[in-house]
Amino acid sequence: MENPFGKMTSIETVLDLFYEGMSLMFGGFGGVGSPPTIIDGILEKEVGNITLIGNDTGFPEIGIGKLVSRGLVKKVIASHIGSNPFAGQFMHEGKLEVEFVPQGILAERIRAGGVGIPAILSDIGLDSEMVSKDKPVYILDGKKYLVETALTADVSIVYAKKADEYGNLIYDKSARNTNPLVAMAGKTTIAEVDEIVPIGSLAPDEIITPGVFVDYIILSKGVNWKWAWE
Amino acid sequence: MGLGVVTRNQMARRAAEEIQNGMVVNLGIGIPSLVPNYLQKNMRVMFHAENGITGMGPSPADGEEDENLCNAGGYPVTLMSGGSYCDSAISFGMIRRGRVDMTILGSLQVSENGDLANWIVPGKKVPGMGGAMELAQKAKKVIVVMNHCDKHGNSKIVSSCSLPLTTKACVDLIVTELAVFKVTEKGLLLTELFAPFEIKNVINKTGCQFLISETVREIPY
Numbered sequence: 474m475e476n477p478f479g480k481m482t483s484i485e486t487v488l489d490l491f492y493e494g495m496s497l498m499f500g501g502f503g504g505v506g507s508p509p510t511i512i513d514g515i516l517e518k519e520v521g522n523i524t525l526i527g528n529d530t531g532f533p534e535i536g537i538g539k540l541v542s543r544g545l546v547k548k549v550i551a552s553h554i555g556s557n558p559f560a561g562q563f564m565h566e567g568k569l570e571v572e573f574v575p576q577g578i579l580a581e582r583i584r585a586g587g588v589g590i591p592a593i594l595s596d597i598g599l600d601s602e603m604v605s606k607d608k609p610v611y612i613l614d615g616k617k618y619l620v621e622t623a624l625t626a627d628v629s630i631v632y633a634k635k636a637d638e639y640g641n642l643i644y645d646k647s648a649r650n651t652n653p654l655v656a657m658a659g660k661t662t663i664a665e666v667d668e669i670v671p672i673g674s675l676a677p678d679e680i681i682t683p684g685v686f687v688d689y690i691i692l693s694k695g696v697n698w699k700w701a702w703e
Numbered sequence: 704m705g706l707g708v709v710t711r712n713q714m715a716r717r718a719a720e721e722i723q724n725g726m727v728v729n730l731g732i733g734i735p736s737l738v739p740n741y742l743q744k745n746m747r748v749m750f751h752a753e754n755g756i757t758g759m760g761p762s763p764a765d766g767e768e769d770e771n772l773c774n775a776g777g778y779p780v781t782l783m784s785g786g787s788y789c790d791s792a793i794s795f796g797m798i799r800r801g802r803v804d805m806t807i808l809g810s811l812q813v814s815e816n817g818d819l820a821n822w823i824v825p826g827k828k829v830p831g832m833g834g835a836m837e838l839a840q841k842a843k844k845v846i847v848v849m850n851h852c853d854k855h856g857n858s859k860i861v862s863s864c865s866l867p868l869t870t871k872a873c874v875d876l877i878v879t880e881l882a883v884f885k886v887t888e889k890g891l892l893l894t895e896l897f898a899p900f901e902i903k904n905v906i907n908k909t910g911c912q913f914l915i916s917e918t919v920r921e922i923p924y
Binding site for chain 2: 502506532551555561565581598602604646653654696700702
């Protein structure tokens with residue numbers, strides 16, 4: 474296959490983009506839709522002190538959870554850590570800083586980062602001190618809102634079903650979840666995909682993430698973890 | 704203190720009575736996930752999962768699981784005819800915009816004015832709120848299905864929540880293994896009992912005052 478945009482590359486090459494202390498945003502929900510090959514690459518390179526942004530901390534051996542379990546993460550911004558006991562343990566031991574964000578507001582903060590909006594106004598979590606603490610409040614038409622700042626990251630990693638050579642992406646069922654949002658919010662975005670097809674072979678109307686947002690494409694080696702339900 | 708299978712199913716069946724044709728309904732994990740088993744025949748409901756499924760169907764048969772088609776708890780599901788997938792921002796857009804008619808979820812505590820505390824036990828269990836805040840705050844109707852008491856025997860229905868709140872004054876209906884309460888402007892109203900419990904049992908196990916409906920239904924299952 475041709476590589477007219479130079480985006481198709483190998484896991485070995487993209488690993489140069491990961492470094493100590495970086496911010497890393499990932500797609501996926503409980504491991505579903507997280508890119509296994511990139512995650513294993515980060516593990517092998519032992520990139521540490523990562524600030525992690527994404528829906529949840531997966532399970533100990535599933536999805537992004539592997540990075541958390543190995544102690545490679547110093548801070549996580551997520552809506553849920555309950556399915557990975559290591560996250561709770563490290564948080565209580567003071568080894569992991571956790572910022573909890575209501576799930577839909579997390580998605581919207583990532584989306585805002587991805588579409589160049591600096592912040593959004595939200596009325597979610599006004600009753601919760603943990604959510605509203607230290608956040609500016611804005612009054613609009615007499616109603617109170619929290620100012621929720623946009624999120625971006627040094628690198629975004631996503632999983633998709635198919636990419637063409639330009640990086641146009643289509644996803645697979647509920648593995649879409651946060652991926653289209655995360656794909657837009659990285660300074661650099663890497664898509665791990667099950668299949669790369671020639672340009673022109675994806676139906677333009679069905680493309681979910683335009684390749685504009687995708688810098689690199691690598692082929693997935695597939696999920697190598699056992700799901701909780703298996 | 705876990706509830707038996709029969710009791711859990713009775714509670715799910717009672718919650719299912721609230722669902723009406725055409726609704727968009729989000730179900731939490733645990734007992735709420737049993738609710739679809741008790742829908743009336745021919746009823747069309749769109750079950751919403753916050754990870755981006757509208758029109759979620761039942762679990763697949765053994766061997767038919769698709770790792771990329773799971774509910775928000777991470778377990779394989781199917782898609783009903785007319786169902787669709789979307790990203791997390793759109794999924795929560797449906798909730799915040801008021802398009803989700805009902806959420807059925809578990810809780811740690813509910814107060815007499817409908818405050819919900821279901822996401823954190825400080826210093827002990829800090830799983831995170833997930834999508835609970837949006838659902839509790841924005842779903843048109845919030846139904847809590849939970850044990851009446853915690854494992855230490857303390858009532859989970861209280862005058863004021865001691866745990867950090869998820870959302871204030873959001874709960875509409877509480878279903879426990881003993882009884883059903885409506886949250887009204889005057890406080891909780893006991894409307895139904897599960898056999899063999901009597902009103903005095905409920906009074907003994909409930910951590911706040913409540914009103915008693917003129918006619919208390921005995922749930923016939």
